[in-house]
Amino acid sequence: MSRPLEEHLDALVGKLDLSRKVRLLTGASHAHTYAEPAVGLRAMTFSDGPAGVRGPSWDDEEPSACLPCPTAVAASWDTGRAADAGRLLAAEARRKEVDVVLAPTINLHRSPVGGRHFECLSEDPLLTGRIGAALVGALQEHGVAATVKHYVANDSETDRFSVDVRLGERALRELYLAPFEDIVLTARPWLLMAAYNGVNGTTMTEHELLDDPLRTRWGFDGVVVSDWRATRSLAAASAGLDLAMPGPDGPWGEVLRKAVEDGAVPESTLDIKVKNLLRLAARVGALESVHAGRPAAVRAGRDVRARLRAAAADGTVLLHNARAALPLPLDRVRRIAVIGELAEHPRIQGGGSAEVCPAQVVSPLQGLRAALPPGVEVTYTAGSYLDGDPGPLPAACLRGENGGRAVRVRWLTDTGEEVRTESRDTGELVRFGSDVPQGAAAVELTTTMCPDLTGSWQLGFRGAGRIMFEADGRTLHDEDVPSAHDGPGADILTPPVRTFDVELTAGRPVELRVRQRIPAGGFALSFRAMRPRRSPADELARARQDARAADVAIVVVGTSSQIESEGFDRAHLCLPAGQDDLVRAVAEENPNTVAVVNAGAPVLLPWRGDVSAVLIAWFAGQEAGAALADILTGTAEPGGRLPMTWPAHTEDVPVLDTRPVDGRLPYREGIHVGYRAWLREGVEPAYPFGHGLGYTTWELVDLRQPAAVRHADAPDSPATVVTARVRNTGGRPGKQVVQVYLARPGSGIDRPVRWLAGFATAHAGPGETVELDIPVPWRALWHWDSQADEWAVEPGTFDALVGFSSADLHKTTTVDVPAGTQATPGGTPISQQAGSPRER
Ligand code: BGC
Numbered sequence: 001m002s003r004p005l006e007e008h009l010d011a012l013v014g015k016l017d018l019s020r021k022v023r024l025l026t027g028a029s030h031a032h033t034y035a036e037p038a039v040g041l042r043a044m045t046f047s048d049g050p051a052g053v054r055g056p057s058w059d060d061e062e063p064s065a066c067l068p069c070p071t072a073v074a075a076s077w078d079t080g081r082a083a084d085a086g087r088l089l090a091a092e093a094r095r096k097e098v099d100v101v102l103a104p105t106i107n108l109h110r111s112p113v114g115g116r117h118f119e120c121l122s123e124d125p126l127l128t129g130r131i132g133a134a135l136v137g138a139l140q141e142h143g144v145a146a147t148v149k150h151y152v153a154n155d156s157e158t159d160r161f162s163v164d165v166r167l168g169e170r171a172l173r174e175l176y177l178a179p180f181e182d183i184v185l186t187a188r189p190w191l192l193m194a195a196y197n198g199v200n201g202t203t204m205t206e207h208e209l210l211d212d213p214l215r216t217r218w219g220f221d222g223v224v225v226s227d228w229r230a231t232r233s234l235a236a237a238s239a240g241l242d243l244a245m246p247g248p249d250g251p252w253g254e255v256l257r258k259a260v261e262d263g264a265v266p267e268s269t270l271d272i273k274v275k276n277l278l279r280l281a282a283r284v285g286a287l288e289s290v291h292a293g294r295p296a297a298v299r300a301g302r303d304v305r306a307r308l309r310a311a312a313a314d315g316t317v318l319l320h321n322a323r324a325a326l327p328l329p330l331d332r333v334r335r336i337a338v339i340g341e342l343a344e345h346p347r348i349q350g351g352g353s354a355e356v357c358p359a360q361v362v363s364p365l366q367g368l369r370a371a372l373p374p375g376v377e378v379t380y381t382a383g384s385y386l387d388g389d390p391g392p393l394p395a396a397c398l399r400g401e402n403g404g405r406a407v408r409v410r411w412l413t414d415t416g417e418e419v420r421t422e423s424r425d426t427g428e429l430v431r432f433g434s435d436v437p438q439g440a441a442a443v444e445l446t447t448t449m450c451p452d453l454t455g456s457w458q459l460g461f462r463g464a465g466r467i468m469f470e471a472d473g474r475t476l477h478d479e480d481v482p483s484a485h486d487g488p489g490a491d492i493l494t495p496p497v498r499t500f501d502v503e504l505t506a507g508r509p510v511e512l513r514v515r516q517r518i519p520a521g522g523f524a525l526s527f528r529a530m531r532p533r534r535s536p537a538d539e540l541a542r543a544r545q546d547a548r549a550a551d552v553a554i555v556v557v558g559t560s561s562q563i564e565s566e567g568f569d570r571a572h573l574c575l576p577a578g579q580d581d582l583v584r585a586v587a588e589e590n591p592n593t594v595a596v597v598n599a600g601a602p603v604l605l606p607w608r609g610d611v612s613a614v615l616i617a618w619f620a621g622q623e624a625g626a627a628l629a630d631i632l633t634g635t636a637e638p639g640g641r642l643p644m645t646w647p648a649h650t651e652d653v654p655v656l657d658t659r660p661v662d663g664r665l666p667y668r669e670g671i672h673v674g675y676r677a678w679l680r681e682g683v684e685p686a687y688p689f690g691h692g693l694g695y696t697t698w699e700l701v702d703l704r705q706p707a708a709v710r711h712a713d714a715p716d717s718p719a720t721v722v723t724a725r726v727r728n729t730g731g732r733p734g735k736q737v738v739q740v741y742l743a744r745p746g747s748g749i750d751r752p753v754r755w756l757a758g759f760a761t762a763h764a765g766p767g768e769t770v771e772l773d774i775p776v777p778w779r780a781l782w783h784w785d786s787q788a789d790e791w792a793v794e795p796g797t798f799d800a801l802v803g804f805s806s807a808d809l810h811k812t813t814t815v816d817v818p819a820g821t822q823a824t825p826g827g828t829p830i831s832q833q834a835g836s837p838r839e840r
Helices: 002-013 020-026 070-075 081-094 125-141 169-176 178-185 255-263 267-284 303-317 366-371 536-550 579-589 625-635 676-681
Strands: 146-153 162-164 193-194 225-228 318-323 335-339 377-381 405-414 418-424 430-433 444-450 455-462 465-471 474-481 497-504 510-517 522-530 553-557 591-600 613-616 664-666 698-704 717-729 734-743 755-764 769-777 781-783 791-795 796-805 808-817
Touching: 002 146, 002 267, 020 497, 020 717, 070 081, 070 303, 081 125, 081 303, 081 553, 081 613, 081 808, 125 169, 125 178, 125 430, 125 755, 146 178, 146 267, 169 178, 169 781, 225 267, 255 267, 255 717, 303 625, 335 366, 335 497, 335 536, 366 377, 366 625, 366 781, 377 536, 377 613, 455 465, 455 474, 465 497, 474 497, 497 522, 510 522, 536 553, 536 579, 553 579, 579 591, 698 734, 698 796, 717 734, 717 755, 717 796, 734 769, 755 769
Parallel strands: 146 193, 162 664, 193 225, 335 377, 335 553, 553 591, 591 613
Antiparallel strands: 318 613, 405 418, 405 444, 430 522, 444 510, 455 497, 455 522, 465 474, 465 510, 698 717, 717 769, 734 755, 734 796, 781 791, 796 808
16 A cells, blocks of 8 residues: 555544544444445445355345355365456455455364365465465455455364464464465455464454564554454454454444543554554545545456356366276266265355355256267166255245245234235345344245145254244244354354154145244244155165166265354264265166265265275365266366365374364374374375376476575565476376475474475376476475574475375475575564565
């Protein structure tokens, strides 16, 4: 920000009295800040989240593009792909008049059981930082603010509101802060979110880390916003927190005003926060007096679906491909058995605040049917039932009267009088805080469902609190439903489900009604239904039969929202609901079985040696099925490489437990996380970090010796560059990810066996050679010296091992660090550097 702008912002702050300043520092609602006409400030709109922009309300009548989940984006190992995700988010944000997107989530996959990893990028700080920076850069280039979150060490979900993470300075600096540092230094995000958890005894919204290194060393000049309801007390006002969200209630307000009047908090502290907020407003075009800056709105264009499809394919990881089972030999395939409930009802996104309402979803079954040439028959059977909750009422069974909309919503007063009525296409209703019609004390949904099958249906609702549910006038439920999970927002993000067995006849309509007393803080209410099911044994027998009769079996397996979602961690790494038995059974019947894994983070694949190919499709977004079909048919190549280590057995996992003891979660492993920990333990995972096969083969032809490292001229300049030439030795065009790992044999300090120091993606046709320059950032060479409380570098020779995964290294060169090289200026506080970008 230029000096005249800074002076202008100071002048605006000077125009505000104490009450107005205080008001600005707490949200006006769940998703908005306050406007302040006295300084020409309009309200700013915030929205989650990493895999799409939901908009200020959670409403399936205002759909959003649903991107592949962040692990899938990171799995592309392609900063260009991440930038495209950023551009799409920007276009969606501008379309929905959103100023601030609450993304990216850059916490690390410390333990594979972390429940929210689908939303984070990887287990490695460098990969996370590089992908995150590309996304932030592209988002902000189009005038939409990014929010890097959750600062810091919010790497698991158990007791997430209160857990006190205990970790040493080296792990903190070298791992958990590192992606934040990279993104702040290189992409200059306009916001950062302070996490719910504590670090070494202090809750993050009050932590000194919000000042040092964030503002002092890194020069962050944006807004520090609290995670939703993470502001505990007045103490956060004296720390680096600028904005307490959501509002209008919160621990600041009147209490903060009084504290300033009493002299407990200097008014100048508030001035800094308000100025940060106004600087953000200037950046997103919310400040009347600052016209320059915000670029014209970027539009997503007509190709959104194609971009989402390409992104999903580019993140898909082919782990194993025996006898070149993939792409499918379509000239020889006449019949394909598609098996698995997730093939028909895929999980396209993780659950929780990252969820968006997509306009359409392409399932694997639909995608494949659309992509296959005529003459190839596709059969489908679920094979096993995920123990997931019953889904929404099937759209095919909903019919509005006279072609109208199917669901009637009535907002009612305490005494049952109507405040408002509306009609909707689906019975999915979510409201935050006070976002309900004035005077409404209850809400009621009614619809007529026309069953398409005769038999025992499960019918019910999803919601928490006092709820009444009836079918054809018969009350099946009328009592309190306790929350399924703890913590603020849990009833909205992960509400419980209640269903009842109801005998229905195909074609005979049934009237459904659900009514809820509206709780303070918002609610989520919807109908739920599950069609009659065959017995598990019958279902499995059908799957066997389909598999036996087909040339190829595609079995889609994965996690359910009950085991992988925001707000809790996974209890184990197994696939739920007998899906392992399903894959084994299918593989027994058909030697050409392809397993597709629909999960956001690792699950155990005990049958991986029994199937001919394994694809990790992640939560691939709304075009999941189209992308999968592209990969199966060979129209696209699986471009992904694992952004985390994939374990073979739970007991092998070096860092597993995420359960705090007495409120504390010690990170005992220190700097040895992810592949670093696996390498140190000498245990082989099922698939190593960085692994993935495309449809062609590659050779690492040669490396050029990188130039010796000198002082970094700027904190974000590379220390040196490794140049690699790779050749596509196969018969198809393809993509390869070339990875550089550093090692320091005989080092005087505790180090990982090796650590990722750079990567680049190559695209080449058959026989073509590509030369890649892979920058090695200065940070990859420095270590945190806990004694000196400062960055340091160990002069001498580092090995640079180059290859196609952390365990598939083909050639080695060296990076020389001459004696006397110092960890500056990257290690020096930005405020002490000449030409500092920091102006506060
Ligand atoms: C999540 C954040 C999210 C916020 C607002 C919180 O529960 O941790 O990531 O941005 O809610 O929805």
